[in-house]
Amino acid sequence: MLLPYAVLSTLLPLLVFAQDGGIDGPTSSAAAAGYNCDPTKCVLPNCNCASTSPPGGLKPSDTPQFIVFTADDAVQSYTLDAVNQFLAQRKNPNGCPIKMTYFTSLNFTNYTLVTDWYVAGNEIADHTMTHVGTPPAEEINGNLIALNALAGIPLSSIQGFRAPFLNYSADTLKLLAQAQFLYDSSSAASIPVTDPGTDAFWPYTLDNGMANNCLSVPGTCQGEPKLPGFWEIPMYAFFDDRGVNGPHLMDPWLDNANGASTINDTATLNYMKNTFTAHYSNNRQPIGLYTHPIHLSTTYPGVNPSQSTIAMINNFLDWAQQQQDVWIVSNQQLLDFMRHPVPASQLNTLDSFKCTTPQVDASLQICNGIPKNEAGLLSHCDFSDFPFYTCYGCPSVEPSPQNPNPSQDTSNGQQTRFRLPANCSTAFWDPIAGKCLCNQGSCAFVDNSRPIGANGANLTGGGTGDAFVTGTGAQPAASFIPFNAALSSSPNALVAIVLGALGALVLGAGL
Numbered sequence: 001m002l003l004p005y006a007v008l009s010t011l012l013p014l015l016v017f018a019q020d021g022g023i024d025g026p027t028s029s030a031a032a033a034g035y036n037c038d039p040t041k042c043v044l045p046n047c048n049c050a051s052t053s054p055p056g057g058l059k060p061s062d063t064p065q066f067i068v069f070t071a072d073d074a075v076q077s078y079t080l081d082a083v084n085q086f087l088a089q090r091k092n093p094n095g096c097p098i099k100m101t102y103f104t105s106l107n108f109t110n111y112t113l114v115t116d117w118y119v120a121g122n123e124i125a126d127h128t129m130t131h132v133g134t135p136p137a138e139e140i141n142g143n144l145i146a147l148n149a150l151a152g153i154p155l156s157s158i159q160g161f162r163a164p165f166l167n168y169s170a171d172t173l174k175l176l177a178q179a180q181f182l183y184d185s186s187s188a189a190s191i192p193v194t195d196p197g198t199d200a201f202w203p204y205t206l207d208n209g210m211a212n213n214c215l216s217v218p219g220t221c222q223g224e225p226k227l228p229g230f231w232e233i234p235m236y237a238f239f240d241d242r243g244v245n246g247p248h249l250m251d252p253w254l255d256n257a258n259g260a261s262t263i264n265d266t267a268t269l270n271y272m273k274n275t276f277t278a279h280y281s282n283n284r285q286p287i288g289l290y291t292h293p294i295h296l297s298t299t300y301p302g303v304n305p306s307q308s309t310i311a312m313i314n315n316f317l318d319w320a321q322q323q324q325d326v327w328i329v330s331n332q333q334l335l336d337f338m339r340h341p342v343p344a345s346q347l348n349t350l351d352s353f354k355c356t357t358p359q360v361d362a363s364l365q366i367c368n369g370i371p372k373n374e375a376g377l378l379s380h381c382d383f384s385d386f387p388f389y390t391c392y393g394c395p396s397v398e399p400s401p402q403n404p405n406p407s408q409d410t411s412n413g414q415q416t417r418f419r420l421p422a423n424c425s426t427a428f429w430d431p432i433a434g435k436c437l438c439n440q441g442s443c444a445f446v447d448n449s450r451p452i453g454a455n456g457a458n459l460t461g462g463g464t465g466d467a468f469v470t471g472t473g474a475q476p477a478a479s480f481i482p483f484n485a486a487l488s489s490s491p492n493a494l495v496a497i498v499l500g501a502l503g504a505l506v507l508g509a510g511l
């Protein structure tokens with residue numbers, strides 16, 4: 001249980017960080033974009049023109065319909081619980097658990113849970129250290145350094161960035177390309193796919209500049225900035241009954257639909273389905289659930305999210321997954337497909353779509369991001385604003401942009417731990433012994449995916465989320481379960497008795 005002061009301080013990020021960087025109308029136009037790209041010169045895998053058509057000349061009917069699932073901000077047990085209540089019970093058409101992208105900022109992050117989430121197969125991406133808009137290089141690069149040092153995330157696997165408040169500049173994109181990021185995902189696709197002037201482009205490289213947010217970000221578009229091989233993954237808005245005038249980008253379920261004055265889950269579900277269908281029955285541009293999961297955490301003391309909203313989101317995913325060739329993916333998976341486009345029936349041939357479990361003897365005591373192995377081995381770093389846990393030794397001071405990798409704290413005679421080297425993967429690294437348990441590919445991972453069959457097979461995923469119930473049904477809360485195992489149905493003990501009123505205020509502030 002958290003102490004009250006800790007509860008209070010963990011509420012702070014909600015107040016500070018909950019603004020969603022929403023949009024209220026088109027953020028681009030063809031004239032503002034001034035975009036030119038020659039597809040005979042710009043070719044995959046490292047160049048792709050901004051286009052509304054699927055990559056590789058695929059017919060829309062052979063193209064997978066991707067639903068990108070992302071979460072932003074601090075990683076805590078509460079936020080992983082919130083994500084798990086939507087994804088833990090689901091599988092993609094190849095039988096693999098769902099992977100998602102976590103844009104991680106570091107204030108209030110529990111580093112060991114980042115390790116666990118990564119080792120369970122998810123993508124960890126950069127959201128600056130302290131959650132600032134138009135960030136300086138130290139905020140962006142410090143996040144990489146601290147996640148590598150204190151969560152053991154290989155630098156090579158942190159490939160993506162999203163700007164806090166979706167607030168980026170031309171310089172932000174340049175800094176990212178300089179630091180060898182593969183992609184940014186901060187811009188909006190703000191015009192419906194059914195509009196001839198739609199800006200819902202498939203992900204593209206900036207060889208010929210940006211083509212999104214041309215009306216809102218100075219110094220971008222008209223061919224700028226030119227960053228060869230660096231990808232932009234637009235965030236695809238949902239549109240309510242007002243069409244282009246009713247866009248919903250992040251956490252759409254926290255918005256009022258159709259200009260109404262209260263949240264109406266039925267109306268939200270309707271427009272989410274309608275926008276999905278518009279994508280699915282046209283050029284199958286991806287769609288995304290871009291979440292701030294803390295808003296939907298049923299385990300966060302004082303926050304009491306609407307069970308009807310949680311059920312509505314699961315209902316949407318159930319409905320979408322019953323359709324052919326629908327895949328819920330991380331941004332890395334989406335880009336793997338962009339760079340190597342294959343028909344939906346062959347998605348299983350791409351490595352990132354397979355599911356592999358690291359083969360580590362469960363009886364081994366090794367601090368590696370696998371809860372069975374690491375139990376009892378975590379260091380508890382007792383900082384007053386947010387105590388966290390890590391396998392990699394507590395830093396003597398909290399990481400900051402000026403000092404993202406402080407020296408290890410040995411003030412009480414603690415043994416220093418060994419940080420992840422570049423040639424060992426996280427699950428096999430023993431930070432206490434400083435030893436890699438696996439040095440060859442053959443002992444490392446086992447493939448658990450199943451064949452998805454020939455073209456034309458029934459390639460629907462397995463959704464077993466809650467049915468859509470309105471009202472205040474007492475749904476069991478989800479607890480963090482590593483490795484995407486099915487959810488337990490035991491009710492969670494952390495009920496909202498403390499700070500209930502403050503929690504409501506906080507959620508209200510997020511709108």
Ligand SMILES: *[C@@H]1O[C@H](CO)[C@@H](O)[C@H](O)[C@H]1NC(C)=O
Nearest residue numbers: 075076077078110112113389
């Ligand atoms: C932090 O991680 C530890 C170890 O997994 C866990 O026991 C604790 O509940 C976590 N706390 C939060 C707030 O995430």
Ligand SMILES: *[C@@H]1O[C@H](CO)[C@@H](O)[C@H](O)[C@H]1NC(C)=O
Nearest residue numbers: 132133134135165166167168
């Ligand atoms: C973006 O961030 C910068 C720097 O933090 C700030 O000055 C600016 O007002 C922000 N812009 C928006 C639209 O929030």
Ligand SMILES: *[C@@H]1O[C@H](CO)[C@@H](O)[C@H](O)[C@H]1NC(C)=O
Nearest residue numbers: 258260264265266267268270
């Ligand atoms: C909620 O939206 C649905 C669908 O648009 C509508 O039929 C219903 O009347 C709305 N409910 C309220 C309370 O406004």
Ligand SMILES: *[C@@H]1O[C@H](CO)[C@@H](O)[C@H](O)[C@H]1NC(C)=O
Nearest residue numbers: 016107130385398399400401
């Ligand atoms: C975030 O962490 C940095 C470094 O420890 C600290 O200086 C800053 O005050 C923190 N910001 C918030 C909002 O807690």
Ligand SMILES: *[C@@H]1O[C@H](CO)[C@@H](O)[C@H](O)[C@H]1NC(C)=O
Nearest residue numbers: 421422423424436438439440
């Ligand atoms: C990994 O790198 C370290 C030194 O950086 C070296 O001692 C070790 O042998 C390498 N391991 C493998 C498997 O290449």
Ligand SMILES: *[C@@H]1O[C@H](CO)[C@@H](O)[C@H](O)[C@H]1NC(C)=O
Nearest residue numbers: 322323324456457458459460
């Ligand atoms: C695919 O499977 C789903 C769920 O099992 C079923 O409802 C649907 O009718 C099947 N579609 C085809 C085209 O076989």
